[in-house]
Amino acid sequence: MGGFSAQKFWCKKRLGEPQMRIAVVGGKLQGLEILYLARVAGFETLLIDKNSDLPAGELCDSFVRFHFNQQGSFPADCGQIHLIFPALEDLTTLKLISSWGDELGIPVVFDLDAYGISSSKIRSNALFEKLKLPRAKNWPDCNVPVIIKPDDSSGSKGVVRVDNRERVEALLADFSGSPVVEEYLEGPSYSIEVIGRPGNYAALPVTELYMDKDYDCCGVLAPPLLSRENEQKLRHQICTIAEALNLHGIMDLEVILHAGELKILEIDARFPSQTPIAVFHATGVNMVELLVELFVKGRIKEPRVKGGFCLLEHIRVTGSDVEILGEHILADRKNLQMKTDFYGAHTAITDFNASDNKRDSWIATLVYKGNRSEEVDLNRRKCMSQIAQITKNSG
Known part of the structure; x- marks a missing residue:
């Protein structure tokens, strides 16, 4: 394990201020994103994970190997920590991290209640219906092709496109759990993040997402070629959802522009991957820095956006x-x-x-x-x- 040169990677010197030290729990894709942006912002980082061979293993200043489990113990010898950033999606572990933060009296940058809704596509879709937001039609009130996806997974995991009705019925008969079946929509995909708390939200720059053949995001463009009108619609939609969730923290919204209309695909109330780095390099907006501001000062200002x-x-x-x-x-x-x-x-x-x-x-x-x-x-x-x-x- 080891860090890398702060000066080499554009860290900002915080003269006259003690250096903020954040703990990132989870060293895979979300952890990699958080550690990257924390370094750019000039924060010291501690990575905690049950494994030592990780994608983000070389991006931290220090590392503690620890497995959060139900035995009730918490990491020791971590030194001073100012904030805890969970970077995983296991609900049991997230609850344990929250308990650890409560024991230490340290803010945990995560909203368990909002995540409980966003981590279920069924509960998320019910919220979209309640808010009267446009989304894909449900099966069987739509034609094929359709997309079948698990209720409780994010991104492209378990997503299948099916082009005939007989195959849909056969797959549903063998599907364990509660699948979500929706009409397949074609068009460019966009994403937007929001950070804040009730009554004080900042909608961040929009990005365009490119997908590979398995519907996994393979590229991000910032800013996209999107009309000002549709950009404003996205900003309004994500702030509306954030208020309905009583969100404290960060959430992203993914939509598709289908037949001239923005339709919601999913939300995720956790730190995203890919889009934050693209947004930072295009606009200078650093989502880790904004979250630190929110959880330390209790409020957030609309960030300045540089052109690029x-x-x-x-x-x-x-x-x-x-x-x-x-x-x-x-x-x-x-x-x-x-x-x-x-x-x-x-x-x-x-x-x-x-x-x-x-x-x-x-x-x-x-x-x-x-x-x-x-x-x-x-x-x-x-x-x-x-x-x-x-x-x-x-x-």
């Missing part, structure tokens, strides 16, 4: 093949490194090792940024060209 563009995408290199795939390719990798100016990309989070000439399998999250969208596109083409040359030489 960013594209974030995930690649997997195998031999001479370069694939753009969903973020799941990061989940089983260990101790990813952060690199700047990575073959034309502004930033990379990767397990690529330039000194290992025999390496022919690696992954990376690549961040391209610029003042104009054309500049982002040019940087991407340069990066892909150089990566292609790498794969050719290694072969």
